[in-house]
Amino acid sequence: MTLHSVRRSAPSRRPAGRRIRNRNLLAAVLFMAPALVALIVLRLLPAAAAMFESLQRSTLLGGTSFVGFDNYVAMFQSSGFLNSLGVTLLFALIVNPVQVASALLLAVLYSRASAGSKFWRTLVVVPIAAPPAVAAVIWSVIYRPDGIGNSLLRLVGIPEQPFLTSSDQALFSLIVLLSWVGVGYWMMFLIAGINDIPQDYYEAAALDGSGFWRTFFSITLPLLRRPLAFVLVADTVSNFLVFAPVQILTRGGPDGSTNLLMYDIFTRAYTTNDINTAQAEVVILVLITVVVVAIQFRLLREDS
Template identity: 35%
Template sequence: MSQSKAGVLLTFPVAVFFVVFWLVPFVSAVYLSFTDYEMAGTPGWIGLDNYRRMLDDPGFWNSAGITAIYTVCTVVPTIVLALLVAVPLSKPGRLNRGLRALIMVPAVMPLAATSMVWVIIYSDQGLANTLVGFLGVAPQSWLTSSDLAIWALVVMVVWKSMGLFVIILTAGLQALPGEVYEAAAIDGAGAARTFVRITLPLLRRTLLFVLVISVAGAMQAFVPAFLLTGGGPADATQVLPYYIWANAFPYEHLGYASAMGMVLLAVMVIVSALQFGFLRGGDS
């Protein structure tokens, strides 16, 4: 068998998977976004009506705003905390190796299982109320308060996501050239100045990679809102992916849900392009 035929044979399963589970659903969603498909009957072409409908849909704009808040409030603390933890963990040592393995535990836990654990933590007699009780604060309704529910989700997601980013940033820190730090030490640069002037610029590619995948993950978040709060209370945690799901299945407005999915995808592509553009700009 020639190398070209062997290459085609080896890539064929991947190509089939891509076509069946990505390309066909994507093309179908694009088509349905221009129809009034209601899960029953035949999709009827309505052009841009679904996209015009979004402009006057307060539920869409409410979900988009909540998604923006959720994205910023999960991505920023996660990256900052992960970087602060990764710096000391990047040092060699048996203890650090053990800590790196331990901090990955939340990241490898299934998200559904993690959500169920945090439902217990946020219960009336759970760990969250026990901890605030030590501070003299009355028990809180973490998941049923419109003021607290979104922040309860944020805390859980930061805890869940941080371990993976710690490992990525630790690998980036360990790959930095040691000669630069030796030269900085000879010049008398302090730890803070070395971190700001040397570590952060050299780690820029890794930080931007973490930023891209964390923003994309936050903008697609569905499971925490679905399992912990069901989008409530009073739609306070109804992120856009949850609103898309609610329109697609409980309400059976699949055409409208597909249109919102296309808008979310377009926003994610634009945001990712801006981030990669910033990366290229720093290299010029």
């Protein structure tokens, strides 16, 4: 083949390569299109609608008028909303570390090859099969004055507890319920992350004489950072959206001690028919979630 023929054939390859790249780009766009459409229709458009409606107020004649941030000002002047906000932040501050720490501890224990580990792992995972509403009904029986909870307490000499009927215990009772359901679910992700850690690291640590805690903090925890970040963020978002157990068990009581923001939004929207203020609460809840998640990502950055 002469140099002249090579030069003549070179331009013919460029359009072919360009066509291949265009086909690959088109294929990528087609594959991504359903997810993008779902993101726009199910996430972005509802978020924009909530923001727009939160800046309006319904009139007595059934219309709406633009009021700017008046709904937000009135909301932050409401003792009911401030109580709900405080309860939600306290709930998140307790339930997220409890669930993630418990899931991490169980994942480390049950990922080790020991007698009975698969059996106990199965028992922890079983509650995942129960939907939140079903789990709430199950625990409503446990928390009854004559239920299983107080029966077990009497066996160890502890007096009966009011659980859901006490403003001091109701929120913590919900945390126990949600942890019973959630810990096993998040544990599965962390076990998968632990199993992905090369065994060479653990063998080298064993040769160096490292103990359990030294190995955990020097190998397991650093290499588990990405799965742990996912679990922490997903768990946080999930707990900010808790609704069914509150609706079934406490209805925000007693004395507003379990009135989480999601339930308060439901009450304002469908009980008092204050849709605009409810949308303002949705915006505040989303902002809180975004800020908390951003802080978590910052704390769990690989270069931190």
